[in-house]
Amino acid sequence: MAPRTLPIIxxxxxxxxxxxxxxxxxxxxxxxxxxxxxxxxxxxxGLTWQQVTARAARWLDPVRxxxxxxxxxxxxxxxxxxxxxxxxxxLNARGEVIYDRSFARMAEGRQELETPAEVAVEExxxxxxxxxxxxxxxxxxxxxxxQNWDWRAGVSDTVVMLRVVQPPKPTLIMQVEAGQxxxxxxxxxxxxxxxNGLGGRFDDAxxxxxxxxxxxxxxxxxxxxxxxxxCRTRAHIASNALLTCREGYAIDLETTPAGHGWMHPTxxxxxxxxxxxxxxxxxxxxxxxxLSSDSLVRVPRAEQGLRVLRGSTGPDESRKLIKQAMSxxxxxxxxxCTHPDSRMPAVQHWKTLVSSCVDLTGGDYHVTxxxxxxxxxxxxxWNLYDGPYGDAR
Numbered sequence: 001m002a003p004r005t006l007p008i009i010x011x012x013x014x015x016x017x018x019x020x021x022x023x024x025x026x027x028x029x030x031x032x033x034x035x036x037x038x039x040x041x042x043x044x045x046g047l048t049w050q051q052v053t054a055r056a057a058r059w060l061d062p063v064r065x066x067x068x069x070x071x072x073x074x075x076x077x078x079x080x081x082x083x084x085x086x087x088x089x090x091l092n093a094r095g096e097v098i099y100d101r102s103f104a105r106m107a108e109g110r111q112e113l114e115t116p117a118e119v120a121v122e123e124x125x126x127x128x129x130x131x132x133x134x135x136x137x138x139x140x141x142x143x144x145x146x147q148n149w150d151w152r153a154g155v156s157d158t159v160v161m162l163r164v165v166q167p168p169k170p171t172l173i174m175q176v177e178a179g180q181x182x183x184x185x186x187x188x189x190x191x192x193x194x195x196n197g198l199g200g201r202f203d204d205a206x207x208x209x210x211x212x213x214x215x216x217x218x219x220x221x222x223x224x225x226x227x228x229x230x231c232r233t234r235a236h237i238a239s240n241a242l243l244t245c246r247e248g249y250a251i252d253l254e255t256t257p258a259g260h261g262w263m264h265p266t267x268x269x270x271x272x273x274x275x276x277x278x279x280x281x282x283x284x285x286x287x288x289x290x291l292s293s294d295s296l297v298r299v300p301r302a303e304q305g306l307r308v309l310r311g312s313t314g315p316d317e318s319r320k321l322i323k324q325a326m327s328x329x330x331x332x333x334x335x336x337c338t339h340p341d342s343r344m345p346a347v348q349h350w351k352t353l354v355s356s357c358v359d360l361t362g363g364d365y366h367v368t369x370x371x372x373x374x375x376x377x378x379x380x381x382w383n384l385y386d387g388p389y390g391d392a393r
Contacts, residue, residue, distance in 0.1 A: 004369045005378045006175070006354070012165035015069040019076020022162070022179075023083075029158040029178035030081045030091070036154040037094055043347050045097070052097060053086040058206050059093055059236075060086075066233070070181055070212055077179055091179040093209040095197065096236045127151070127274055127350060129298045129326070129336055130194035130242040131306055132250035135268030139312035142361040145192035145244035148326050148372065149175065149184060149356070150338040153349040161367065163382050169219045171387050173365050173380065175354045182215025186358050186365065186384055189221045190246025194356075196274050198238035199291035202257040202283050207236035213255075217241065223249060230255055238281075240272050246360040258283040269306060273299040294334035301328045301336050315359055319366060319377055322357050327373035337373045360384070 009025045011018040023030065038049040047055070064071045074092065078085045090097065127150035134143040155177050162185075164172040174185030186192040193214055213235050220226040223245040230241055230253050238256040250270050254261040254277070261278030263270065273295035280288045290296060305325025312318040328336040333350075340349035355372035358365050363384035366377035 004375065006367060006369045007160045008163070008380065008382075009160050010163040010165065010382075015072035016076040016079075018164065018166065019073040019078075020080040021076075022073075023077040023080020023088075025080075026158075026160060026178035027081045029160065030077075030083065030088075033091055033155055033158040033178050034083065034087055036152070036158075037091065039347055040152065040154065041094075041097055043345070049090075053084065053090050056086055056090040056093055056097065059089060059096075059209055062206060062208060063089075063212050066208060067212055067216060070215060073181055077181075081179065088179050091177065092181060092211040093236075094177075096209050127292050127295070127298075127334075127338060128194070128196040129295075129302050130196055130240070130272050131302060132192075132194075132242060132244040132265060132270045133268060133306055133309050134244070134248045134250070134265075137265070137268035137306070137309055138318070139310050140314050140318050142315060142318065142359055143244065143246055143248050144309070144318065144322065144357065145186065145194060145242075145250070145360055146322065146326075146355070146357040147184060147194040147196075147242075148336060148338070148352045149354045150350055150352050152347075153340050153351040153353075154347060156351065156353050156370065159353050159369075161380060165387060166219075170221055171384075172215075172218050173382060173384060174218065175356060175367060176211075180211050182211045182213075182218065184214070184356065185218055186360065187218050187220075188384055188387060190360055190384070191218065191220065191223060191226055192244045192358050192360055193217050193226070194242045194244075196240040196242075196272055197292075198240055198254060198256070198274060198276065202238070202281075205234075205257065207234040207257055209236060210239050213239075214241070217243070223247075223251075227251070227253070231260065240274075242270065242272050244360060252278070254278050256281050256283075269303065269309075271299050271302045271306065273302075275299075294331055297331050298328075298336045301330055302326065305336075315362065315364070318359075319357055323355070323368075323372050323377060326355050326357075327371075329373065337371050339371060358384075 011021040130147035170187035244250040252263040274292035275290035333339040355368040368375040
């Protein structure tokens, strides 16, 4: 049996054309995603899919005001996949829907702020472990970035690798769920974005969905412009962003609607999970508890495993060592390499959907189609720096 690989899709042209190409290419996968999230949203908020899309319309004007081109791209996706624009918007705001308790209150006809009991049962945040390694931390002298992307097992068959050619913006390579316009990836300017959910809502104000913010980050040509996006936009929910650039620099921002915290690497190594590591925001400090308690184990285990990169003599050995580190099973099933927990309902099963490993020095992008412990890296056919906008060449 051939090893499982992720589908690869390339889109280009104006935003509407890109979206149509994308929607046509992922049509069956996008419909699979809609079916899963209809069940998942019903489980988490009690809303029907029609109610979810009606409420997701709250993001249409803010996204159009901030990034009209991305609304056009989503419109094209909807056309190509044969669905409604609000279906695609809801897929792009799926984290905001799942983690925003106001959706559940809407189902009950309530508008007041959440109670302490509701906070206690809030959904665990999107579980990911991100890393950057360069300088002293990289024995082969290359700049490495990547992550284990842990999310709902029910969408594993919807994940695709997407290359977006969009001059004059940089060319992007991203791992996304079918129909999403952004998530994690890297661009032809030599910038990688890896991201982690932090969970929680700070107020009832409407901010931008994470897919929009992350896509705009990867649309930038410089690390400072990418940071500007994170510092000047107001996201709907808290999320962590780890930026790494080809020149050998990384910075981590814990972005929240109430303010940001930041971290820099130690001796060239930086790892982030799903808890606040730069400092708990004042708005949460009095009663803060990590929503993903396993993050407290995953982060130091990844740091320990990735320290062996110091002894690597070349990129092949480095990828082997990274795969070994990201396959750690301490605390299984909620380990660094995450597997479904049979004690939970099937709709809430989690797993590592993709383990990514990007060589920002050479431009090679490697991913696993699922858990890294039992799969080899898939070398994508694109180099980050191919094409007319390979800035870092």
